[in-house]
Amino acid sequence: MHRVKQLESGVNLAAFSRWLTGQGVVHRISEEGGYQVLWLEDPEHAQPVLAALERFLAEPELRRAVDQQNRSPVFVGGRWQPSPGHAPLVLGIIVVAVLMAWATGMGHNELSAALMVIDPRSYDWSTLSGRLDALASTLAGGQVWRVLTPDFLHFSWSHLIFNSVMLWFLGSQIEWFDGRPRLIALFLVTSLVSNGLQYLVSGPLFGGLSGVVYGILGYCWLSQRRAPRFQFPPALITFAVAWMVLGFTPLPEILGLGRMANEAHLGGFVAGLALAGILPVRRGRS
Structure with a gap:
């Protein structure tokens, strides 16, 4: 064990110790001459653990959040593990996406056209003005569901599985901590913005929950800075933004990954950030 920090004996480190255990950090807290000493098995953990400890001691909101995680029925060993x-x-939402993937043959049968923003067989959408006219005609005809249903149109199982895993991991935390109405608002707004932007830029041939996932990620990241309550690795936001930027380059097509719905990702992410800045933080659920 490596000695990394000595603190006054009156500092309650019980909640922090349980949080470290949940993160898989092997450690020990001993008493020596009226002080507490924090020991770590791996010295490489010292810098991030000390940074986390400094925040834990300095921010009452963070201490309450850690304590809530330790007591919450959806945290097992300090890790987010919700049940259905x-x-x-x-x-x-995930079940509907899976059913639609099956019903549309992964976007390869005629039902797929009913889930797109417009029916691509009925309009000339090769220009922006054409896309605007087609959208206006479609909505005037009462087919308003089309602004949301592209979310449930996937073209590969890998895309669907990735979106479902991310939606479950982050969306379940929003539903638990911030409530179902907040999640519904996020889903509707990020869907409208991401699908609308992607359609205006490229037309109706796109689909997937990626725009919503990016919106939820943006919301969690910014809202977390106002009131810590969500659990996700900080590197996730870095990876997601890097992947989004990469999508605007030719590299995904060069690697055989096909074209990405880049505008949907960007629109959803910006919408999620905006909602995190506008909507008040809900408190009290643990």
Whole structure:
């Protein structure tokens, strides 16, 4: 064990110790001459652990959040592990996406056209003005569901599985901590913005929950800075933004990954950030 920090004996480190255990950090807290000493098995953990400890001691909100995680029924060993009963709305969205993937043959049969923003067989959408006219005609005809249903149109199982995993991991936390109405608002707004932007730029041939996932990620990241309550690795936001930027380059097509719905990713992410800045933080659920 490596000695990394000595603190006054009156500092309560019990919640922090449980949080470290949940993160898989092997450690020990001993008493020596009226002081507490924090020991770590791996010295490479010292810098991030000391940074986390400094925040834990300095921010009452963070201490309360850690304590809530330790006591919450959806945290097991300090890790977010909800059951379907904790996030039924998120589960329902995923189930609908899977059913639509099966029903549309992964976007390869005629039903797929009914889920797109417009029916691509009925309009000339090769220009922006054409796309605007087609959208206006479609909405005037009462087919308003089309602004949301591209979310449920996927073209590969890998795309669907990735979106579902991310939606379950992050969306379930929003449904639990911030409530179902907040999640519904996020889903609707990020869907409208991401699908609308992607359609205006490239037309109706796109689909997937990626725009919503990016919106939820943006919301979690910014809202977390106002009131810590969500659990996700900080590197996730870095990876997601880097992947989004990469999508605007030719590299994905060069690697055989096909074209990405870049505008949907960007639109959803910006919408999520905006909602995190506008909507008040809900407090009290643990």
